[in-house]
Amino acid sequence: MVNAENPSLQTGSPVIATGVSQRFGSNTVLKTIDLNVAPGEVVALLGPSGCGKTTLLRLLAGLSRPTTGSIHIGDQLVADAGGGTFVPPERRSIGMVFQDYALWPHMTVAQNVGFPLEMQNVGSAERDTRIAEALGMVGLAHVADRQPGTLSGGQQQRVALARAIVSRPRLVLFDEPLSNLDRELRESLVVDIASLLRKLGMTAVYVTHDHGEAFAIADRVAILHSGNILQIDAPEQLVGNPSSPIVVDFLKLGLVLPADVQGGDLMIGGGARRLSPPAGLVNGSRSGQLFLPRSALLPSNGGNRVAAGHAISGTVVHSMFRGDGYAVQMRFDNDISLEMFSTTRLGDGTIHDLDISWDRAFWFPHEDVQTDHTHNA
Amino acid sequence: MRLTSLKSRVFGNGGMIFAAVAPVLTLLVAFPLLFVVLQAIFPDIARGIFANPFSRFVETLFDKHLISWTLNTLMLGGSVVLVSALVAVPLGILRGLFRIPFAGLWDVVFLVPFTIPPYIAALGWIMALQPRGYLEQITGLNFGGFLFSFWGVVFVMTLNVFPVVYFAVSRMVASIGGRYLEAARVSGCPPMRSFWRITLPLTTPAIAASLLLVFAMAIEEFGTPAALAARSGFLVLVTGIEQRLSDYPIDLPGASLLSVILVLIAMAAFVLQNRIVSRRDFQTVSGKPGASRPAELGAWRIPVVMFFAVIGFLGAVMPILSVILTASTRTISGGLAADNFSTDNFTEIFANSGGAMEALGTSLSLGLGAALITGILGTMTAYVVVRQRTVSSRILDFLTLMPNTIPGVVVAVGLILAWNQPWLPITPYNTIGILVLAYCCLLLPYPVRYANAALRQVSVSLEDAARVAGAGGIKVFFRILMPLIFPSILAAMLLVFAVAARELVATILLAPIGTRTVALFIWRQFEQGSVGMGMAMSVMAIAITMTIPVAVAIWARKQGRLF
Ligand SMILES: Nc1ncnc2c1ncn2[C@@H]1O[C@H](COP(=O)(O)OP(=O)(O)OP(=O)(O)O)[C@@H](O)[C@H]1O
Ligand SMILES: [Mg+2]
Numbered sequence: 001m002v003n004a005e006n007p008s009l010q011t012g013s014p015v016i017a018t019g020v021s022q023r024f025g026s027n028t029v030l031k032t033i034d035l036n037v038a039p040g041e042v043v044a045l046l047g048p049s050g051c052g053k054t055t056l057l058r059l060l061a062g063l064s065r066p067t068t069g070s071i072h073i074g075d076q077l078v079a080d081a082g083g084g085t086f087v088p089p090e091r092r093s094i095g096m097v098f099q100d101y102a103l104w105p106h107m108t109v110a111q112n113v114g115f116p117l118e119m120q121n122v123g124s125a126e127r128d129t130r131i132a133e134a135l136g137m138v139g140l141a142h143v144a145d146r147q148p149g150t151l152s153g154g155q156q157q158r159v160a161l162a163r164a165i166v167s168r169p170r171l172v173l174f175d176e177p178l179s180n181l182d183r184e185l186r187e188s189l190v191v192d193i194a195s196l197l198r199k200l201g202m203t204a205v206y207v208t209h210d211h212g213e214a215f216a217i218a219d220r221v222a223i224l225h226s227g228n229i230l231q232i233d234a235p236e237q238l239v240g241n242p243s244s245p246i247v248v249d250f251l252k253l254g255l256v257l258p259a260d261v262q263g264g265d266l267m268i269g270g271g272a273r274r275l276s277p278p279a280g281l282v283n284g285s286r287s288g289q290l291f292l293p294r295s296a297l298l299p300s301n302g303g304n305r306v307a308a309g310h311a312i313s314g315t316v317v318h319s320m321f322r323g324d325g326y327a328v329q330m331r332f333d334n335d336i337s338l339e340m341f342s343t344t345r346l347g348d349g350t351i352h353d354l355d356i357s358w359d360r361a362f363w364f365p366h367e368d369v370q371t372d373h374t375h376n377a
Numbered sequence: 378m379r380l381t382s383l384k385s386r387v388f389g390n391g392g393m394i395f396a397a398v399a400p401v402l403t404l405l406v407a408f409p410l411l412f413v414v415l416q417a418i419f420p421d422i423a424r425g426i427f428a429n430p431f432s433r434f435v436e437t438l439f440d441k442h443l444i445s446w447t448l449n450t451l452m453l454g455g456s457v458v459l460v461s462a463l464v465a466v467p468l469g470i471l472r473g474l475f476r477i478p479f480a481g482l483w484d485v486v487f488l489v490p491f492t493i494p495p496y497i498a499a500l501g502w503i504m505a506l507q508p509r510g511y512l513e514q515i516t517g518l519n520f521g522g523f524l525f526s527f528w529g530v531v532f533v534m535t536l537n538v539f540p541v542v543y544f545a546v547s548r549m550v551a552s553i554g555g556r557y558l559e560a561a562r563v564s565g566c567p568p569m570r571s572f573w574r575i576t577l578p579l580t581t582p583a584i585a586a587s588l589l590l591v592f593a594m595a596i597e598e599f600g601t602p603a604a605l606a607a608r609s610g611f612l613v614l615v616t617g618i619e620q621r622l623s624d625y626p627i628d629l630p631g632a633s634l635l636s637v638i639l640v641l642i643a644m645a646a647f648v649l650q651n652r653i654v655s656r657r658d659f660q661t662v663s664g665k666p667g668a669s670r671p672a673e674l675g676a677w678r679i680p681v682v683m684f685f686a687v688i689g690f691l692g693a694v695m696p697i698l699s700v701i702l703t704a705s706t707r708t709i710s711g712g713l714a715a716d717n718f719s720t721d722n723f724t725e726i727f728a729n730s731g732g733a734m735e736a737l738g739t740s741l742s743l744g745l746g747a748a749l750i751t752g753i754l755g756t757m758t759a760y761v762v763v764r765q766r767t768v769s770s771r772i773l774d775f776l777t778l779m780p781n782t783i784p785g786v787v788v789a790v791g792l793i794l795a796w797n798q799p800w801l802p803i804t805p806y807n808t809i810g811i812l813v814l815a816y817c818c819l820l821l822p823y824p825v826r827y828a829n830a831a832l833r834q835v836s837v838s839l840e841d842a843a844r845v846a847g848a849g850g851i852k853v854f855f856r857i858l859m860p861l862i863f864p865s866i867l868a869a870m871l872l873v874f875a876v877a878a879r880e881l882v883a884t885i886l887l888a889p890i891g892t893r894t895v896a897l898f899i900w901r902q903f904e905q906g907s908v909g910m911g912m913a914m915s916v917m918a919i920a921i922t923m924t925i926p927v928a929v930a931i932w933a934r935k936q937g938r939l940f
Contacts, residue, residue, distance in 0.1 A: 061559075061563055062562075062563075063559055063562070063563075088562065088567070088568075089559075089562040089563045090562050090563075090564075090565045090566055090567050091565075092563075093565065094563060095563065095564075096559075096560065096563040098556050098559070098560060100556055102556035102557055102559070102560040103560075104557055104560070104561075104575060104579070105579070106578045106579055115561070115564050115566070115574075116564040116565050119564055119565035119566050119570075120565060163560075163564065167564075167565070173563075
């Protein structure tokens with residue numbers, strides 16, 4: 001256990017959740033979650049609304065008890081459904097930033113920030129120093145004596161951040177801290193939070209439903225989907241090597257086309273289109289989903305490649321100017337759409353062929369969609 | 378074209394509404410209250426003479442009754458506040474923090490005291506606790522000495538007003554319960570300490586504000602101290618004023634001065650309450666949606682439920698039970714014997730004995746009239762106040778909300794003084810019209826407040842959108858605004874109806890000779906000793922004021938989302 005009195009650079013503890021599940025009545029919100037967070041690592045929990053992100057975070061915080069499984073923070077066993085161990089939040093030495101700030105309106109900014117220190121019986125002189133230091137880190141030293149209600153949303157969230165880190169907790173938890181702020185503020189605050197966490201070497205779990213935010217802040221991103229962690233990887237790895245169509249779909253990485261295999265060819269949309277992948281991509285499975293990342297779709301250089309099964313054609317829905325080019329919304333077979341990039345404006349309603357570079361294509365066979373995939377690279 | 382533009386100017390900027398409403402409000406509110414002050418200064422103002430200002434002032438001011446009645450008023454208010462705090466603050470905090478078994482039931486039970494007029498509850502308690510009352514018949518215990526004492530008055534009044542505190546506190550605690558407490562726990566604060574450091578400080582403004590409201594309600598109450606303590610000579614300002622006006626020689630300057638003192642005390646309470654409620658940290662809290670998860674009570678379940686049950690029984694069940702028992706027994710002396718139960722009292726009521734049916738009809742029409750008038754006036758005023766933020770609209774706002782701080786007895790004094798001025802060409806005094814004036818003045822704040830709140834919810838752009846779509850000002854008002862705010866106004870009108878139909882003290886002072894209302898009927902029956910019929914009428918009054926709002930609510934729901 002790391003001593004909170006000693007602000008060494010490496011203050012974060014490892015976090016290990018093993019077989020954690022959460023059931024509310026008959027509703028299983030989290031199914032067997034395993035999560036290992038290294039000391040000083042920032043992990044983002046990314047997923048659609050209602051997938052259980054907040055539920056998992058509250059289990060780590062000790063704001064609720066797991067139905068099964070155990071959680072360690074550092075060497076401390078903080079929750080164990082089997083053995084009945086449960087350490088309440090106030091004895092976990094953690095920090096937390098809430099979506100709605102949750103700054104206490106009857107205390108000044110400094111009193112809010114100093115509260116965790118007060119709970120640790122830190123003397124008032126040292127407390128003042130550390131409050132000033134924490135407020136300085138978030139750039140708000142000048143508002144120490146204000147009431148939180150008089151600050152802007154972004155400032156309030158910075159105060160909440162200062163409160164969460166002031167006692168150098170072993171683990172800092174964030175529950176969509178930026179979703180109440182407008183985009184510009186979000187982008188600048190996410191950078192500030194990321195660099196502050198790195199500077200202090202803090203272990204953090206950061207819940208969000210915005211992948212830009214997750215990629216910006218996290219060492220590893222866990223994709224949570226209906227109570228399961230589908231994949232947990234570094235952002236680059238997640239984008240380059242997604243583990244399932246759901247991850248692809250959630251991160252909007254490219255086209256996912258359901259297909260049947262007939263004599264080595266892929267029949268899309270019940271045979272409306274036939275694609276001829278190189279041998280080995282499909283690997284013996286009878287049906288599945290073909291994933292074509294954006295990088296696997298290139299403007300066609302003509303010829304008979306569509307007929308030969310090495311290109312697909314899409315209809316332009318609309319081109320939007322984006323400053324450095326055009327974001328082109330294209331519709332493909334089965335009404336699947338994808339946003340592509342183009343350096344020129346493509347006319348609405350025009351049809352374009354896109355060559356498939358098969359070496360970048362993925363195949364998710366149907367038999368075991370969620371865990372296994374073959375990659376023909 | 379010109380007609381449309383004229384109409385839209387009329388309704389668009391509220392100028393004409395202001396012109397229509399301002400004189401009515403002046404006549405209704407400012408005129409009588411002005412005369413209370415004038416009478417306190419000019420002793421002969423009743424004859425229309427402004428002579429000898431302050432000539433009786435010192436004499437009245439040093440009246441020994443004045444001092445003792447004022448002290449009694451403060452003492453009564455303070456004691457009701459204290460006992461309410463002891464009962465309702467723990468109840469509210471428990472309800473807000475923990476999962477209480479039958480929580481919904483307790484909320485309904487604690488609403489019941491609001492529907493029982495306090496004087497009826499007091500009469501019910503008399504029947505239960507007086508010597509040879511129901512309690513002594515059943516248990517042999519006699520609490521008569523306690524009931525007819527100062528603390529008896531405090532006890533009965535507390536049971537009537539504590540729900541104000543209970544609901545304010547429980548709602549506040551529940552809304553703090555969620556994030557604020559979780560943030561404290563995560564910051565290393567154990568549960569008990571979080572309660573003292575976070576929950577209690579954040580609840581304090583709600584507690585203080587609701588207790589000040591309780592204070593104001595307690596010092597304005599007439600029926601309870603009159604029924605329980607007047608006989609033993611314990612008078613407060615309200616009962617004192619009533620005595621000055623009904624005992625010979627009638628003392629108008631004295632009653633006015635007492636009224637002024639009472640108003641000053643009530644206003645101080647309201648001003649303080651307002652200050653607390655409008656403080657920033659308080660608002661920050663009340664604006665937050667609370668996603669709180671109530672904690673488990675564990676071993677404390679049984680004692681806590683007992684606490685709720687005892688208070689619920691005393692506040693809601695006991696007085697009503699006592700009223701119903703009295704109404705359905707033939708004679709009081711016959712007691713709870715099986716052969717004493719009968720429906721005679723109700724039969725007599727329906728046979729119009731003692732003018733019972735007329736009293737009922739009079740009260741219902743008065744309630745309906747007051748509801749309609751205040752509903753219309755309130756909506757118009759609120760429209761001007763919300764949509765036109767000028768000085769004159771603020772004056773209107775003040776005029777309509779002021780009666781909130783004015784006790785009913787003072788409104789009655791003002792109406793007596795104002796409408797007996799010799800120079801008036803016509804006067805509603807000595808007609809039933811004076812009661813309509815009194816109820817409208819007293820109850821106008823409800824529709825104004827409800828309509829105000831509802832109008833603030835309606836964004837101006839909704840009106841603008843209708844304008845752009847081609848609707849004129851009047852059309853916008855009736856097609857857009859009214860459907861959106863009508864449910865709130867209806868709710869306020871129901872409240873006005875319920876309160877006006879059973880108002881006691883102003884009615885006692887103002888009702889013309891021979892006019893009977895439900896409240897007067899009950900009061901006089903009790904004074905004359907025919908308690909059974911009075912209680913039968915009480916049962917009907919409670920039933921009507923409870924069922925009509927429910928019936929209207931059901932009807933409104935049947936209309937679907939029409940409004
Ligand atoms: N205390 C509870 N009792 C019952 N169901 C709950 C409870 N808390 C959460 N749930 C349910 O669990 C599911 C996951 O909730 P959770 O709050 O973890 O989602 P989330 O991923 O944080 O979503 P969001 O992005 O909307 O915040 C939801 O369907 C929710 O209704
Ligand atoms: Mg959430």
